[in-house]
Amino acid sequence: MMQTTAVVIGAGHAGLAMSRRLTERSIDHVVLERGEVANSWRTQRWPSLRLLTPNWQTRLPGQRYAGEDPDGYMAVADVVTTITRYAGHIGAPVRTATTVHAVRAAPRGFEIRAADEVLCARTVVLATGAANLAATPRVADDVPAPVSSLTPLAYRDPSQLPDGGVLVVGASATGVQLAGEIHRSGHPVTLAVGEHVRLPRTYRGRDIFWWLEATGLLAERYDEIDDLTRARHLPSPQLTGTHEAAMTDLNSLTAQGVRIVGRLGRIIDGLAQFSGSLPNTCALADLKMNRFLNRADEWATTAGLDGELPPPHRFAPTYVDPRTPLELDLTSGEITTVLWATGFRPDHTWLDIPVRDRTGRIRHDGGVVTDAPGLYVLGLPVLRTRASTYIHGAVTDSQAVASHLHTHLGSRRQ
Amino acid sequence: MTITDRPIDNGVNVQALLDAREALSAAPEAADFTWRASCTWRSGTHSRSTVSGFTGLGTEQEHRTTYEFDVDHPECFASEDNGATPVEYVLVGLAGCLTAGVASVAQLRDIQLRSVTATIEGQMNILGILGADPDVRNGFDAITVRFLIDADASREDIEALVAQSQKRSAVYDVVTNPTKVLVEVA
Numbered sequence: 001m002m003q004t005t006a007v008v009i010g011a012g013h014a015g016l017a018m019s020r021r022l023t024e025r026s027i028d029h030v031v032l033e034r035g036e037v038a039n040s041w042r043t044q045r046w047p048s049l050r051l052l053t054p055n056w057q058t059r060l061p062g063q064r065y066a067g068e069d070p071d072g073y074m075a076v077a078d079v080v081t082t083i084t085r086y087a088g089h090i091g092a093p094v095r096t097a098t099t100v101h102a103v104r105a106a107p108r109g110f111e112i113r114a115a116d117e118v119l120c121a122r123t124v125v126l127a128t129g130a131a132n133l134a135a136t137p138r139v140a141d142d143v144p145a146p147v148s149s150l151t152p153l154a155y156r157d158p159s160q161l162p163d164g165g166v167l168v169v170g171a172s173a174t175g176v177q178l179a180g181e182i183h184r185s186g187h188p189v190t191l192a193v194g195e196h197v198r199l200p201r202t203y204r205g206r207d208i209f210w211w212l213e214a215t216g217l218l219a220e221r222y223d224e225i226d227d228l229t230r231a232r233h234l235p236s237p238q239l240t241g242t243h244e245a246a247m248t249d250l251n252s253l254t255a256q257g258v259r260i261v262g263r264l265g266r267i268i269d270g271l272a273q274f275s276g277s278l279p280n281t282c283a284l285a286d287l288k289m290n291r292f293l294n295r296a297d298e299w300a301t302t303a304g305l306d307g308e309l310p311p312p313h314r315f316a317p318t319y320v321d322p323r324t325p326l327e328l329d330l331t332s333g334e335i336t337t338v339l340w341a342t343g344f345r346p347d348h349t350w351l352d353i354p355v356r357d358r359t360g361r362i363r364h365d366g367g368v369v370t371d372a373p374g375l376y377v378l379g380l381p382v383l384r385t386r387a388s389t390y391i392h393g394a395v396t397d398s399q400a401v402a403s404h405l406h407t408h409l410g411s412r413r414q
Numbered sequence: 415m416t417i418t419d420r421p422i423d424n425g426v427n428v429q430a431l432l433d434a435r436e437a438l439s440a441a442p443e444a445a446d447f448t449w450r451a452s453c454t455w456r457s458g459t460h461s462r463s464t465v466s467g468f469t470g471l472g473t474e475q476e477h478r479t480t481y482e483f484d485v486d487h488p489e490c491f492a493s494e495d496n497g498a499t500p501v502e503y504v505l506v507g508l509a510g511c512l513t514a515g516v517a518s519v520a521q522l523r524d525i526q527l528r529s530v531t532a533t534i535e536g537q538m539n540i541l542g543i544l545g546a547d548p549d550v551r552n553g554f555d556a557i558t559v560r561f562l563i564d565a566d567a568s569r570e571d572i573e574a575l576v577a578q579s580q581k582r583s584a585v586y587d588v589v590t591n592p593t594k595v596l597v598e599v600a
Contacts, residue, residue, distance in 0.1 A: 262590070263591075265591045265592040273592045275590045275591045276589070276590035276591075277586065277587075277590040277591070280580040280581065280586075283573070284577045284578070287570070287573060287574045287577055290570070291574075358442065
């Protein structure tokens with residue numbers, strides 16, 4: 001049985017950032033990875049996907065973007081390269097092709113069953129990602145037989161879809177990106193829209209992520225956010241990593257010919273029924289966007305940047321067609337595929353320690369699993385700040401978690 | 415920013431709501447509620463519904479008193495008009511729910527309300543319920559709610575108030591989303 005002080009599970013950006021922090025503190029550890037470094041990016045992302053965050057923001061502990069296109073957005077292949085290079089650069093002790101089957105409490109820490117061996121560690125850091133499983137709603141079971149169902153984890157490009165129309169369910173970044181791509185490929189798309197987050201790609205000449213960072217929004221701490229549950233479940237903003245369009249919002253999809261309908265409520269006898277709440281859902285998103293733009297403008301004035309930046313402006317409200325249908329017959333042959341862009345969730349089912357709530361999510365306090373001292377989690381949305389949702393959030397998150405872990409080791413020694 | 419001696423008071427006990435939210439998150443079974451009404455036929459299209467008890471917080475609950483509602487059709491339907499029509503009760507429910515939401519959200523956001531009036535209209539072509547045109551649905555084609563709100567807040571804040579009240583409204587959800595309905599004969 002191998003003994004080590006810390007086991008990090010997952011060699012993505014979060015696990016590697018943690019490895020670097022542990023190395024800085026001379027804490028011996030191993031990083032277990034089910035596949036290769038950056039496995040999810042290699043195997044579970046569609047190739048046209050680009051990061052929502054600009055390159056200059058894609059930072060990791062001890063590493064900043066040094067390429068020639070700081071304002072660009074990394075494609076999946078670039079993300080794989082960046083994370084793989086980082087693993088080499090920091091000399092992370094990664095064991096690839098080592099799937100963890102179970103983690104249990106042990107007398108002096110934890111027992112980790114991985115591949116065909118058992119490891120013992122005083123501390124464990126879960127960094128297996130936030131998007132291992134597609135979170136599909138129960139209504140997905142009621143899609144009539146001839147219509148195929150697909151999740152973004154299995155989606156690669158429109159050529160894999162059968163001829164015919166596609167119902168995309170969900171209007172997060174994933175939903176709007178795939179709705180646009182699929183519609184442009186010649187499959188007529190209907191997009192079912194529930195609660196969503198509308199933001200422009202750029203505002204007053206700067207990337208929206210520049211504004212989110214500059215105004216301090218991304219730095220808001222988990223223990224200062226009014227409604228943390230809501231913040232952690234917020235859909236990703238309707239953005240695409242491209243400079244080609246100012247907006248990839250519902251208005252831009254409507255202009256392309258995508259049919260926008262309300263939230264998918266149920267499918268009964270093959271008939272999909274959509275919510276009549278679409279106007280309010282869109283009004284809420286417009287109001288929320290404008291609240292942030294107001295905050296951005298106020299911040300710019302306070303920071304004395306009004307002379308340097310283009311003047312403030314507002315975007316047209318989201319157009320909702322008064323003839324928006326409330327029903328769609330999935331048996332008519334018009335729709336041949338339903339794509340469930342209804343979010344993702346982590347997979348921690350192999351964790352054999354009672355630290356999960358009734359929805360299966362790990363209870364933690366900013367990454368510290370307080371019910372199991374020595375256990376930590378990283379790489380989840382709004383884990384410690386709003387930036388935790390994005391790659392660069394791992395810079396400060398790994399620092400805080402490593403610091404807590406270090407203290408925990410010290411307290412156990414006494 | 416204005417400084418006032420009087421605290422914001424819309425008559426909503428927000429602290430109780432926030433406490434309930436916290437307590438019920440810890441004990442989700444207590445959050446299961448069952449709302450009930452019973453309806454007795456009088457004559458013709460006239461019926462009387464009563465509402466008194468409901469289940470929630472893990473136990474049987476009682477209203478302060480039993481409420482009665484006469485339901486009928488109007489005289490132009492050749493009825494006696496002993497009460498509001500069922501569809502008007504739906505409008506009453508929606509307007510009441512949204513208005514309660516406006517007051518609660520305003521309290522939570524420290525907005526003093528001076529007056530709130532909602533006018534609500536539901537458009538319907540009755541060829542549907544008469545069975546005269548299979549292409550016309552029985553229910554409303556559309557519902558329009560118009561809020562007139564006098565409050566210490568900007569127009570944008572008031573719009574946000576109204577949007578949030580829809581987001582958190584039970585009746586708005588019932589009306590805009592499909593609901594499973596099971597009708598049995600005892």
